[in-house]
Amino acid sequence: MSELYTNILSAVVLAIAAGTIVELWKQRHGLLSDEVGEEFRSLSWRVVIFLIFPFVVWMDLRASILATEFLGGWVKDWHYGLLWFSAIPRSLPSADLLLPALFAGVLVQFLLALCLVPSLFFRPHPFLASVITQTISLILASNLILDPLLGVAGAGSSRWQIAYASAPRDGLLLILALYLCASLLFLFAAKSKTIRIWLAELTSPALAEQLRIAISEAKFDRNNQYQCCRLAILFDKAGMKSNAAKELQHLSKIAEGSIYLPFLEGLLSYKKRHYKKSRRAFEAAASFRDLNETLRATFFSAAACAAYADEDTEGSLNLCDRALEFDDKSLVARMVKVDAYLRLGKKEEAGEEVLAAIQRGLDCDVEDKIPMDPELTLRQIFRYQKSEARNKELAKSEEAALVES
Numbered sequence: 001m002s003e004l005y006t007n008i009l010s011a012v013v014l015a016i017a018a019g020t021i022v023e024l025w026k027q028r029h030g031l032l033s034d035e036v037g038e039e040f041r042s043l044s045w046r047v048v049i050f051l052i053f054p055f056v057v058w059m060d061l062r063a064s065i066l067a068t069e070f071l072g073g074w075v076k077d078w079h080y081g082l083l084w085f086s087a088i089p090r091s092l093p094s095a096d097l098l099l100p101a102l103f104a105g106v107l108v109q110f111l112l113a114l115c116l117v118p119s120l121f122f123r124p125h126p127f128l129a130s131v132i133t134q135t136i137s138l139i140l141a142s143n144l145i146l147d148p149l150l151g152v153a154g155a156g157s158s159r160w161q162i163a164y165a166s167a168p169r170d171g172l173l174l175i176l177a178l179y180l181c182a183s184l185l186f187l188f189a190a191k192s193k194t195i196r197i198w199l200a201e202l203t204s205p206a207l208a209e210q211l212r213i214a215i216s217e218a219k220f221d222r223n224n225q226y227q228c229c230r231l232a233i234l235f236d237k238a239g240m241k242s243n244a245a246k247e248l249q250h251l252s253k254i255a256e257g258s259i260y261l262p263f264l265e266g267l268l269s270y271k272k273r274h275y276k277k278s279r280r281a282f283e284a285a286a287s288f289r290d291l292n293e294t295l296r297a298t299f300f301s302a303a304a305c306a307a308y309a310d311e312d313t314e315g316s317l318n319l320c321d322r323a324l325e326f327d328d329k330s331l332v333a334r335m336v337k338v339d340a341y342l343r344l345g346k347k348e349e350a351g352e353e354v355l356a357a358i359q360r361g362l363d364c365d366v367e368d369k370i371p372m373d374p375e376l377t378l379r380q381i382f383r384y385q386k387s388e389a390r391n392k393e394l395a396k397s398e399e400a401a402l403v404e405s
Contacts, residue, residue, distance in 0.1 A: 006081040013082040017050040036126045036203040041239065044130040052135055053142075054082040056112065060105030061085040064159075067104030071097045086158040099171045102159045106143050113139045120202060129202040137190070144183040193243060200238040210234055225255040226382050229264050233374045236271060244268055259288045259381055266302060270371050275310035279303045282371070283319075290388060295380050297327030298372050304336045305371035313340050331357065332370065 023043060024031070031040065058080065064087045065075045073092035079085060089101040113136045120132060151160020163172055189195050201208035214231045221227065232247035248264055255261050266281030286299035300323035308316035317340045323333035334357040341350035 006079055006084070009081045009084065013050055013054065016046070017054075020046045020050050031127045032125075034126060035206055036130050038237070038239075040127060041130060041203070044127060045134055047131055048134040048138055049083075052131070053138060056109060056135075056139060057083060057085055059108055059112070061087055063105040063108040064089075064101065068092070068101040071101055073097070073101060084157055088158055088162060095166075095168055096171065099163065099167050099175060102163055102167070103175065106159075109139050109143055120199075123202060126203045126205075129199075133199055133202070140182075140186050144179060144186055148179060191242065193240070196238065196240050196243075200240075204238065207234065207238055211238055222250070223254050225251065225258055225260045226378070226385075228254065229260045229381075230375075230378055232264055232268070233378065236268060241272075259285055259291075259385070263299075263377065263381060266299075266306070267371070267374055270302070270306055270309075273309070275306045278371075279306035279310065282306060286322075291384060292380075293326040295377070295384060297323040297325075297330045297333065298377055298380070300326070301330050301332040301336065302371035304333060308336050308340055313343050316340050332372065 020043070024047065027040070027043065033040070036044070061078065061080055065078065068075050068087075068089040071089075071092055073089050075087045075089055078087040089098060092098055092101060116132050116136050120129060123129070124132065147157060148160055151157075151164060154161060163175070167175075197208055197211055200211065211231075211234045214227065214234050218224070218227045218231050228247055228251045232244045232251065235241075235244035235247060245268065248268055251261055251264060262281040262285040266278045266285060269275075269278035269281060282299045282303035286296050286303065291299075300319050304316045304319035304323060307313075307319055316336055320333040320337045320340070323330050327333075334353050338350045338353045341347070341353065
């Protein structure tokens with residue numbers, strides 16, 4: 001990587017790091033909360049990547065330089081780019097010493113990650129626990145998976161490029177075998193439901209308890225659509241995206257034609273930023289017959305959110321209008337209309353929507369309600385489905401009575 005690209009990368013990282021510090025100061029009171037939501041989880045990732053990881057990379061660089069000098073060589077023209085470095089060992093007494101010089105920094109990073117693990121058993125503050133967990137994850141993922149793959153592509157740090165080109169074959173094969181075993185262990189831990197729930201308990205104790213209860217309830221009846229849907233929502237809130245996707249697959253098998261399916265598909269697709277798919281799913285949910293007006297408006301509002309995120313501004317306005325036809329107090333629809341009008345430069349219309357929301361007693365706060373409040377909507381769907389089942393039973397009874405008569 002040229003010096004120009006290194007300087008550009010460093011400038012971008014520094015700018016984001018400065019923004020992260022400002023955001024930490026703004027959110028300082030919320031960081032004391034006993035629950036780490038998606039917003040603070042995202043902030044903790046920014047802290048780890050742009051404030052902590054540059055120091056980890058610097059430790060890696062210094063360890064590589066010191067190890068090379070200790071082994072009798074030297075490093076010339078090293079470069080440090082905050083998230084990346086280049087250091088080429090030279091004049092080592094033996095070719096067998098190349099791998100220890102190259103991977104000394106990796107060893108230091110692994111020792112740091114191992115030293116951080118015990119702190120989690122003392123249950124630090126949830127935000128701090130989130131930072132520690134993500135630091136460990138980033139160190140292991142970057143060293144075990146990302147860096148070797150980038151080295152194959154001729155990018156990333158110089159460590160793997162030199163190892164592939166110049167290291168003794170036997171030593172390199174041993175390193176690769178160790179990396180493969182460690183990578184498999186890391187992936188197993190990262191996918192383990194037990195470990196993920198334990199980590200969720202450190203950062204969001206109430207959510208972890210809800211998740212345990214939901215898992216326990218779902219085991220007894222895997223054909224219960226409500227429980228399956230709720231479990232997927234809780235998995236998603238806990239950051240366990242793959243588990244949520246598995247529940248969606250299971251729901252598609254047991255609930256074909258049920259409203260739970262497009263609801264969950266739309267919600268998870270929105271979280272993955274698959275906005276077109278999300279919009280289609282929410283519109284399909286809104287088309288179910290006998291929905292109450294509030295629920296139909298909720299789905300049209302969610303579809304409007306997806307359309308707006310997909311930059312279909314006119315489409316989002318149309319969907320908002322459809323939502324407001326069913327529920328004039330739909331806060332999400334009102335706020336999406338405001339954003340859509342502002343995007344189109346129609347400030348007067350946006351102001352009118354804000355005024356309309358205030359006149360209807362809405363507080364204009366849509367935090368945790370975009371594209372919808374999942375748990376509230378789930379309860380509404382449950383009541384709708386019970387009502388629909390009751391109507392079917394009543395219709396069957398009436399039909400049977402007519403046959404008898």
